[in-house]
Amino acid sequence: MLEVQNISKVFGGVHALVDVSFSVAEGSLSALIGPNGAGKTTMMNIISGIFPPDKGSISFKGGVITRLSPAAIARRGLSRTFQHIELFAEMTVLENILVGRYIKSRSGFLAAGLRLPFVRTEEEKNRAKSLEILASIGLEGKADELASNLPLGEQRMLEIGRALATEPSLLLLDEPAAGLNIRETRDLGKMIVRLNTEREITILLVEHDMDLVMRISTSITVLNFGQKIASGKPADIQRNRDVITAYLGEEDPSC
Numbered sequence: 001m002l003e004v005q006n007i008s009k010v011f012g013g014v015h016a017l018v019d020v021s022f023s024v025a026e027g028s029l030s031a032l033i034g035p036n037g038a039g040k041t042t043m044m045n046i047i048s049g050i051f052p053p054d055k056g057s058i059s060f061k062g063g064v065i066t067r068l069s070p071a072a073i074a075r076r077g078l079s080r081t082f083q084h085i086e087l088f089a090e091m092t093v094l095e096n097i098l099v100g101r102y103i104k105s106r107s108g109f110l111a112a113g114l115r116l117p118f119v120r121t122e123e124e125k126n127r128a129k130s131l132e133i134l135a136s137i138g139l140e141g142k143a144d145e146l147a148s149n150l151p152l153g154e155q156r157m158l159e160i161g162r163a164l165a166t167e168p169s170l171l172l173l174d175e176p177a178a179g180l181n182i183r184e185t186r187d188l189g190k191m192i193v194r195l196n197t198e199r200e201i202t203i204l205l206v207e208h209d210m211d212l213v214m215r216i217s218t219s220i221t222v223l224n225f226g227q228k229i230a231s232g233k234p235a236d237i238q239r240n241r242d243v244i245t246a247y248l249g250e251e252d253p254s255c
Contacts, residue, residue: 007056100165
């Protein structure tokens with residue numbers, strides 16, 4: 001579904017990514033991991049169109065999306081969440097989901113202003129779909145609450161719900177477990193697996209919680225200092241010496 005080919009990115013002389021290539025198979029629950037500063041979020045930003053690459057190309061469902069705008073990429077069926085929560089804090093929970101539905105709307109400004117019949121029908125459909133999404137993430141009882149009033153765990157869920165509102169075939173999740181406690185992380189893992197198996201959404205996950213990654217992922221790509229150092233199944237990654245060294249450092253032979 002996703003092909004990342006020879007991607008490089010430099011920020012002010014710092015090589016954030018160096019000739020990185022990997023693929024995400026349709027239907028998979030894949031993970032992109034690595035120590036802090038490895039280039040994971042930079043890669044997510046390039047895939048989703050926030051940054052252009054300095055070199056390389058990205059293909060999604062057979063079409064090149066390199067240098068397309070984030071909105072154009074989202075319309076093709078690729079959506080994402082962010083490492084730092086990016087909700088509309090002064091909107092309600094339901095309104096945040098409806099924002100995600102905007103990309104699926106067909107009515108323009110004039111039609112909306114005139115309140116044409118098909119606009120009202122579309123609004124009703126979007127509201128019903130949004131309420132269904134809230135039910136699927138356990139927030140159906142908080143539709144009218146301000147997003148800013150939700151605890152962190154529910155804000156994380158809401159951001160995933162807003163991404164689901166675009167009806168993606170590929171969902172990028174950037175550190176969704178950041179700041180969550182053990183119970184919240186467990187519930188998050190169950191929901192991610194449901195999205196993958198029941199909704200048949202292909203998922204690419206960036207995450208520092210290795211227990212979560214190893215438990216739910218079907219394949220893993222590892223970055224270190226902007227370069228790919230390993231790729232494979234979770235069991236293979238756990239035994240890979242380059243990965244162990246990247247996370248734990250070289251063993252001192254004098255010890």
